[in-house]
Structures are given as C-alpha cells and as structure tokens.
Amino acid sequence: MALRDLREWVSLLEEKGELKRIQAEVDWNLELGAIFRKVLNERGPALLFENIKGYKGAWCQRFFCNGVGSRRRVNLALGLPPDTGYREIVRFFKERFSRQIPSELVPTGPVKENIVRGGDVDLFQFPVPKWHHLDGGRYINTSAGVVTRDPDTGELNVGTYRGMIGKKNSIPALIVPGQHGGIHLGKYQARGEAAPVAVVYGWDPTLFMVSSTPVRHKGFSEYELMGSLRAASVELVKCETSDLLVPATAEIVVEGKISPSPQDYEMEGPFGEYTGYYGGMRSPKPTIQVECVSFRNNPIFRGTLEGTSPGRWAENVHFVCASFSAVCWQLLEQIGVPNVTGVWIPPVTDSTTIRVQIKKIYRGHAKQVANALWGTNFYFAKNLIVVDDDIDIYDDEAIEWALAYRTNATMGDFVTFPGTIGSNLDPSLPLKDRDVYRYGAAKWTRVLMDATINWELEPEPQFGGKRYPPLSTDIDPEVAGLVAKRWREYGFS
Ligand SMILES: Cc1cc2nc3c(=O)[nH]c(=O)nc-3n(C[C@H](O)[C@H](O)[C@H](O)COP(=O)(O)O)c2cc1C
Numbered sequence: 001m002a003l004r005d006l007r008e009w010v011s012l013l014e015e016k017g018e019l020k021r022i023q024a025e026v027d028w029n030l031e032l033g034a035i036f037r038k039v040l041n042e043r044g045p046a047l048l049f050e051n052i053k054g055y056k057g058a059w060c061q062r063f064f065c066n067g068v069g070s071r072r073r074v075n076l077a078l079g080l081p082p083d084t085g086y087r088e089i090v091r092f093f094k095e096r097f098s099r100q101i102p103s104e105l106v107p108t109g110p111v112k113e114n115i116v117r118g119g120d121v122d123l124f125q126f127p128v129p130k131w132h133h134l135d136g137g138r139y140i141n142t143s144a145g146v147v148t149r150d151p152d153t154g155e156l157n158v159g160t161y162r163g164m165i166g167k168k169n170s171i172p173a174l175i176v177p178g179q180h181g182g183i184h185l186g187k188y189q190a191r192g193e194a195a196p197v198a199v200v201y202g203w204d205p206t207l208f209m210v211s212s213t214p215v216r217h218k219g220f221s222e223y224e225l226m227g228s229l230r231a232a233s234v235e236l237v238k239c240e241t242s243d244l245l246v247p248a249t250a251e252i253v254v255e256g257k258i259s260p261s262p263q264d265y266e267m268e269g270p271f272g273e274y275t276g277y278y279g280g281m282r283s284p285k286p287t288i289q290v291e292c293v294s295f296r297n298n299p300i301f302r303g304t305l306e307g308t309s310p311g312r313w314a315e316n317v318h319f320v321c322a323s324f325s326a327v328c329w330q331l332l333e334q335i336g337v338p339n340v341t342g343v344w345i346p347p348v349t350d351s352t353t354i355r356v357q358i359k360k361i362y363r364g365h366a367k368q369v370a371n372a373l374w375g376t377n378f379y380f381a382k383n384l385i386v387v388d389d390d391i392d393i394y395d396d397e398a399i400e401w402a403l404a405y406r407t408n409a410t411m412g413d414f415v416t417f418p419g420t421i422g423s424n425l426d427p428s429l430p431l432k433d434r435d436v437y438r439y440g441a442a443k444w445t446r447v448l449m450d451a452t453i454n455w456e457l458e459p460e461p462q463f464g465g466k467r468y469p470p471l472s473t474d475i476d477p478e479v480a481g482l483v484a485k486r487w488r489e490y491g492f493s
C-alpha cells in the first residue's frame, strides 16, 4: 500500500521503531542542525521535533527529518524487505524509472486547509533551521520539490534545488541553468516573462527521491515517476496562483514567481553542500517572490542536512547512491553502450566518482562508456572508473586492485577531457571556473580511469598465450583437494 502523505510515513516509521520524537525545546538556530548531524553520524533514527523555540502558536510547529537516512528506511519507503542490499536497490530503481504511472488531477485536498495570500505571507512562520554556522541564511528549500512548467511544451518538472529565506516573502535559490528547472527559467527569461514556481514541503518520501535524481523524462514529469516508485498514482491539485500542480496531501506548498530581471535577484549562499564543504558563493540569485502559501492543519515542515565526508553521511546519500547509479545505468543503455553489467556510486562521493562494470567486447569499450556519459548534460561523473565483469564494483578492495594492476598511463588508460560542464560546488576548481552563468554550472576536467584489461597487451607465451597471467592466489585444484583432505591432520579444525 502506497503512503498517502508524510503523516503516514511518520506513523510507519514510529511503528517500526525508526522514529524519535523530540519534545524538549530545541532552537532552530544551529541547535537543531547539530542534533541532526550527530544523529546522522551515529546512524540514528528519523526525527520529529515537536517543540521548536519561538514556534508555539506559529502556523507550523513541527519539524521532520532523516526519514530516509538509512538503507533500512529507504527500503521501507520503497516497500522492499528491510535488509535488501544496494545491488538489488539499484536494479529496483532502474526498473521503476523505466516506466510511469499517470497522475490524477483531483478538485481539492488537505493542502488547501489553510491558504494565506499576498502581504500576509510570512515564511518565518515555518520552523526553518539555520543548519550550519557559516550558512548565508535559513535554508527553507533542502528536501523540497520545486515545481516549474516548460513554457514551450507544457511539461512539468519537480527538482530539488537549494533556497533560503530572503525576506518574509522571498526565496533566492540556486537553480543552475543546466538543470531542468534552470532550463525552464531560462525560457521564461528569454521571453521577458516571470516564471511561476511552486515548492512542495513534506509528502510521500518518493517525492524527495525523484525530485533530487536526474531522471530523463520527456512527455511526462517526475510525478509519474513517483507514481511508478510508489506503485500508485499521485493525486495532484492545481495551485492557487498558477496552473502548476502539487500533491493534494502535501504538508505545505509555497507559490510564487521568479522575475526575469537580474535586478530583482536577492543574495544567496553559501551553504553546507553535498561535498561536505561549504559551497556556492554569496551572490544575487533568481528569487521566488512568494504570493501564496497553503498548508494543512498542524503541518509538518520537512528539511534535510546536506554534506558527506568520510564516516559522516547525509540523509540523502542513503538513496542517492542507488538512484543516481540507476539513472547512469539507464542512460548508458538508452545511448546504446552494450554490455554494461553494473553501475555503482559509493555513498561518500555522492555523484562525483562513478564505477561502471562492463563485459568488454572491444578495445575501446571503456572509452565509449566515458564518451556516452560525458555527452549528457548531467553534472556528475567527474571521475569515472571502468572495470571488467570479474571486478565487483561494490568491493573497494577489488576496485583498488584493478586500478593498481590493470591501468597503465602510457598506454592511454587515463584519459582527461577538459572543459565540460561540472559542479560549481566543487572546491577543487579555481573560482573563475565556478561561474554558473558562463559554464551552465562549472568547468570540469573529467577523467576516465580505464581499469579493464588492455587488449593491446601481447599474450604472455609462458602461460598458454593468455593476455594476463593466471592468478597465483588461486590454488591449483589438484593440490587444493589434497590439502582439504589432510586439513585436520595438519592440526586445523
Ligand atoms: C539535498 C539535495 C540538494 C540539492 N540542491 C541542488 C541545488 O541547490 N541546485 C541544483 O541545481 N541541484 C541541486 N541538487 C541536485 C538536483 O536535485 C538533481 O540534479 C535533480 O535531478 C534536479 O532535478 P531535474 O533533473 O529535474 O533538474 C540537490 C540534490 C539534493 C539531494
């Protein structure tokens, strides 16, 4: 049974012992973020804060986070057995992302229980944390879904793009031009028109999973992919101030417009980013001027902490590792690269270093993988490791070993490709290369590490003409039989 809304998700987590309610008074200013970070580091439960300092009597008094902050809870959200491993989860995402369930337009829903318009709008009525001490503001858009519509095709998009409270009715946001939302904004800007935008906070957990994963979609939107993931159609209602659509049972929806004129931009950034560092320069950004807010009675605000460094994982990496791997694999298949047998993006590198496994059928096969992936506009896969199908991409030792003994720089196994689209949040770039407007995001040099066996190596005659010597760590079967038979005799148990 699909979850109806965030409340059902919270109840399910509680029933499974995966939720902690915090009734002690907690300050939105750094304290909440610090508690969440500590819980993340300890691989702890989902959190429902019920007593936030200064929020008694406000429109919104409850705050939820960490719902999908473990593999177990990702499985729970997807309806999979709790111990399902990432090998299976990647395949599950890939299969579900390959089809859609149509959404359904309904006349109204609980999200319309309270509607505030115009001068009465006050985003400070929501308990939005200041997450990290050097953040440029209170980041309201973290695990939210930003809804836009393509003015040419009419297609909807739901994407997760960071944004902070500017004024009580404004949200400057980092919606980079290469992203779907950014492409929509660019089209409105070219027409000199304001872009209608809606932001959804708190619904079924599949919303955040799909809105933050760069799935290709043409002729349908992320809502139909959420439908596929949750195996039930998404019920949508029309916004009050535009023809955008939002889930009928969402907790909170903000509606507004982004002016095409840079004169209306407001300052945004920096923010604690996915790299584990602060990122994104403080600068004027496209800004949602909020015209209307609708929310359920006693709504629950949802947010998340970004940023992963060794041993410290953010909430989203628990699904992003699998959902991004699935998208990458799907892309390679769609482009027509043969024999891709696996894709894995280890959680700590978020989407930066990607491992692809192939059953190699020609010399240039790994190069083809790189060309294909880097030919898309997705700003991931800065570093790409390609291995043969005897190397387990989920095994760090196997990857290290392949990199050590199957690469040879003088034979072209490391290929760099400069000047591609990249991430402006990557601190290894000089500042001038992080110009979102010049580069669509940033200027990356990508690198392929081709750790497949090089077919240009001449066969070694002493080992029966095989291209690579046999594994000396394999015990000769005859001797292995003898040793197994005498094992106890040697004194082993
Ligand atoms: C927690 C989180 C925060 C994100 N913040 C941003 C952001 O500020 N700007 C951005 O362009 N992408 C951001 N992303 C990545 C996008 O959500 C992702 O690329 C997604 O595919 C965007 O939707 P789209 O493909 O429809 O453009 C974020 C992802 C996550 C998980």
Ligand SMILES: [Mn+2]
Binding pocket: 157, 158, 159, 180, 215, 217, 222
């Ligand atoms: Mn999209």
